[in-house]
Amino acid sequence: xxxxxxxxxxxxxxxxxxxxxxxxxxxxxxxxxxxxxxxxxxxxxxxxxxxxxxxxxxxxxxxxxxxxxxxxxxxxxxxxxxxxxxxxxxxxxxxxxxxxxxxxxxxxxxxxxxxxxxxxxxxxxxxxxxxxxxxxxxxxxxxxxxxxxxxxxxxxxxxxxxxxxxxxxxxxxxxxxxxxxxxxxxx
Amino acid sequence: xxxxxxxxxxxxxxxxxxxxxxxxxxxxxxxxxxxxxxxxxxxxxxxxxxxxxxxxxxxxxxxxxxxxxxxxxxxxxxxxxxxxxxxxxxxxxxxxxxxxxxxxxxxxxxxxxxxxxxxxxxxxxxxxxxxxxxxxxxxxxxxxxxxxxxxxxxxxxxxxxxxxxxxxxxxxxxxxxxxxxxxxxxxxxxxxxxxxxxxxxxxxxxxxxxxxxxxxxxxxxxxxxxxxxxxxxxxxxxxxxxxxxxxxxxxxxxx
Numbered sequence: 001x002x003x004x005x006x007x008x009x010x011x012x013x014x015x016x017x018x019x020x021x022x023x024x025x026x027x028x029x030x031x032x033x034x035x036x037x038x039x040x041x042x043x044x045x046x047x048x049x050x051x052x053x054x055x056x057x058x059x060x061x062x063x064x065x066x067x068x069x070x071x072x073x074x075x076x077x078x079x080x081x082x083x084x085x086x087x088x089x090x091x092x093x094x095x096x097x098x099x100x101x102x103x104x105x106x107x108x109x110x111x112x113x114x115x116x117x118x119x120x121x122x123x124x125x126x127x128x129x130x131x132x133x134x135x136x137x138x139x140x141x142x143x144x145x146x147x148x149x150x151x152x153x154x155x156x157x158x159x160x161x162x163x164x165x166x167x168x169x170x171x172x173x174x175x176x177x178x179x180x181x182x183x184x185x186x187x
Numbered sequence: 188x189x190x191x192x193x194x195x196x197x198x199x200x201x202x203x204x205x206x207x208x209x210x211x212x213x214x215x216x217x218x219x220x221x222x223x224x225x226x227x228x229x230x231x232x233x234x235x236x237x238x239x240x241x242x243x244x245x246x247x248x249x250x251x252x253x254x255x256x257x258x259x260x261x262x263x264x265x266x267x268x269x270x271x272x273x274x275x276x277x278x279x280x281x282x283x284x285x286x287x288x289x290x291x292x293x294x295x296x297x298x299x300x301x302x303x304x305x306x307x308x309x310x311x312x313x314x315x316x317x318x319x320x321x322x323x324x325x326x327x328x329x330x331x332x333x334x335x336x337x338x339x340x341x342x343x344x345x346x347x348x349x350x351x352x353x354x355x356x357x358x359x360x361x362x363x364x365x366x367x368x369x370x371x372x373x374x375x376x377x378x379x380x381x382x383x384x385x386x387x388x389x390x391x392x393x394x395x396x397x398x399x400x401x402x403x404x405x406x407x408x409x410x411x412x413x414x415x416x417x418x419x420x421x422x423x424x425x426x427x428x429x430x431x432x433x434x435x436x437x438x439x440x441x442x
Binding site: 052121 | 198204205210214221222271273
């Protein structure tokens with residue numbers, strides 16, 4: 001059954017259809033949530049809440065074909081709330097801690113990639129919430145600026161402007177070898 | 188997507204970072220639990236109403252002072268509704284009123300902060316003591332939320348019965364009587380054996396025992412009921428700290 005059909009079944013309270021949609025999106029939603037939140041604990045909360053809200057409010061979705069964007073819309077709003085909550089609370093343990101890439105061909109390449117990932121990751125962490133979410137939706141989820149505008153409930157021009165400012169900021173924050181030459185890819 | 192060195196670098200780094208996050212095995216289980224919990228909360232309200240109606244019917248024969256509402260011939264009422272709202276926009280209220288055939292006085296927001304959350308329909312069947320259906324009807328449930336607190340405004344066509352013994356407080360405002368009831372509820376799993384004390388409290392009408400919960404939970408419910416010629420209106424709050432006066436103020440705000 002296609003995605004729109006599963007959404008229709010979910011709207012009728014079919015939990016099996018919800019389970020299939022969950023399997024289709026769990027990794028993408030969970031990882032996006034972790035990237036936006038900057039840590040796994042908040043990412044888990046966001047992803048869990050996103051799926052819960054999607055199930056409970058699925059009748060609000062008018063076009064079943066738009067489920068993917070609607071899901072990301074819920075994720076974005078939930079992440080925004082969690083980010084606001086986190087700001088008011090004590091700093092978390094290791095927010096934006098470094099991840100170690102899983103596979104690489106040589107130890108040197110692994111090390112270089114880890115350093116590069118860390119530098120980019122730290123720079124992304126310094127972006128404002130809206131810029132960070134835009135960057136993640138654009139570069140990680142590969143959504144178009146139009147799709148991001150739909151997800152973030154804003155004008156496409158705003159998305160382009162956020163991307164432009166974010167790129168400018170990242171260039172400033174990243175070492176020149178990372179932002180311009182990308183030498184690690186040449187290794 | 189703009190493909191330049193920076194884009195490529197950011198993209199690769201984000202993918203590397205994302206790959207390090209693994210979906211927890213028990214995440215789906217937790218989501219399912221949350222869904223079940225939210226459904227249980229809604230079912231609790233329905234179960235409460237069923238048991239309450241049954242308890243009221245049980246004492247009906249021995250008590251004389253019944254409230255003016257007529258038509259309490261049923262031994263108990265079975266209500267069935269979905270945990271998913273039928274409509275989520277307040278603008279659809281008129282449509283639902285036409286479908287159910289009852290006029291509500293629902294408002295979108297109360298001055299104490301409770302705001303519209305969804306429209307539900309409950310399908311009810313009044314049963315006699317032998318379990319035969321004596322009357323079928325639908326009622327509209329309007330859900331309001333304020334933070335985590337939820338209250339329901341329920342509108343049922345016609346006039347529903349209410350026992351005098353249940354009424355904690357009565358208000359008369361501009362010729363209309365408002366009845367406030369406060370009930371101690373014990374939600375218990377199927378097969379639960381009430382203690383002697385609980386049984387005595389239930390027999391005396393001080394406790395409502397509702398079966399079907401996954402664990403034993405004690406909750407206080409508060410309800411304000413009034414009727415006009417065409418319908419019975421109830422404001423219902425389960426485990427929400429609202430006084431009788433606050434519920435009355437909300438009811439009057441709707442007039």
